[in-house]
Amino acid sequence: MPTLEPIAPALLPWFYKNARALPFRADPTPYHVWVSEIMLQQTRVAAALEHYRRFMQALPTVADLAACGEEQLFKLWEGLGYYSRARNLQKAARIVCETWGGRLPASYEELLRLPGVGEYTAGAIGSIAFGLPVPAVDGNVLRVFSRLYNDPGNIMDPAVKKAFTVRVMEHQPPAAPGDYNQALMELGALVCLPGGAPQCCACPLARLCRARAAGTQLGLPVKTKPKARRVQPITVLLVRGPGGWLLQKRPDTGLLAGLWQPVLFEGALTRAQAAAALADLGVRASLGGALPPAKHVFSHIEWHMAGWYATAAAGTAPAGCAFAGPEQLRAGYALPGAFKVYKALMTGGSQG
Structure with missing residues (x-):
């Protein structure tokens, strides 16, 4: 499938104008980005914000997180769910303190080694906090690229996700990888919404979007239906x-x-x-x-x-x-x- 013309020239100005004011964006240290990304896994931004503020007030450094008692950690996490995230966060904090003196490593590969840090989280930390030219492909980004390219591939298929990631990187501007990754996430969160609600009239990439041109955006992305609970x-x-x-x-x-x-x-x-x-x-x-x-x-x-x-x-x-x-x-x-x-x-x- 032919590559679209560059999307960053339209996407980044839109992001700078419309990005939500979030505390971890105002001060994107590696620790802040890391904690925020772990909190935001399977959690809405609005639900995570107050937890993030309380967490940072109580545990302002990686060393504080590493030394925190379990009951305090769980109390700070209370209401976010998926408590294994908090456990892995503390395990990783202890590794960071023991191995790198309390500073997260500026390496995508080393970030991936930390408990609870997968490809997306390593990419988010690496690109936003360290300026590394790496992808950060979450569900929002997959949805955006599925529609941009009018691609019917099942985004739950690892091979399809890998191909989408290649496309994401083809459009990433080397000088602004973190802003680009955040802009894609923001576009998926605010405009290129799931289900029957994409707001194409407000999309900075509407002119380039092949699904919009074909009228297929409501049927994308394609993904496997979850098993009944x-x-x-x-x-x-x-x-x-x-x-x-x-x-x-x-x-x-x-x-x-x-x-x-x-x-x-x-x-x-x-x-x-x-x-x-x-x-x-x-x-x-x-x-x-x-x-x-x-x-x-x-x-x-x-x-x-x-x-x-x-x-x-x-x-x-x-x-x-x-x-x-x-x-x-x-x-x-x-x-x-x-x-x-x-x-x-x-x-x-x-x-x-």
Whole structure:
């Protein structure tokens, strides 16, 4: 397929005029770019911004991140989801401190070696923070180039993505690789939108876009449909005791590894089964009113949650559990976003 005429002459002026004012763009140090890119994986910019500000205030350097305690790290990450990102971020920070004295390496290959850093993230850090002439191809960029070239290739196919990356680099201006990569991402985020919403009338590349000329932009990009998620019923018990609400720590591996949650059992338990499960856990409690139902969608599974309030008799928390009052829940314990409905009930002090 013939290469389009250069896109940077139209794309970069549009970016300089329309780019969103984001804190990591205002001060694009390698650390700032790295943390922001990890936060923005599978997360909307608006949702990540406040987390980014709090994170940087608490952990302003790579060394601070490397030395941070796990509970503080998870609390700073609370609400962003995909907590393995935070774990890998800290693992990488420790490697950076041990190997490069706390400064990220100005090398695409070395960046790729860090935990949690893939080709896109290494390209974003390398081009934006270090000015390296490397690609940073995410879903936004694939969508833009699929439409620009009216290419029906499946962007989930590694060979197709590789071919798109070659095209991206054919258009990259050597003097401004970081601005170019960011401009493509911004165009995909603000104008060349997914589904039925591309705003072609506002696109600086509309004149060059082959999909627009052919009227095929709504059907692009082509990608494999995701597998249907499995539905998992979950029974939640909000157990109130003399020391506050009872929390469980999840296992160190698997979904939401190492994080805190309300008392939880897989399956849609009856009231009698839930009381028996609590007793097996070592908690003597009486069940109260029903909890509101809630749903949380993970990448591969949906939790459909329901359950009851419960009141525990005096006693210590079982192994792997802890009692926490509303203020501790707000400031100390990180509960995943899956439990936001129930966290609101616990921090609001509701008794059931």
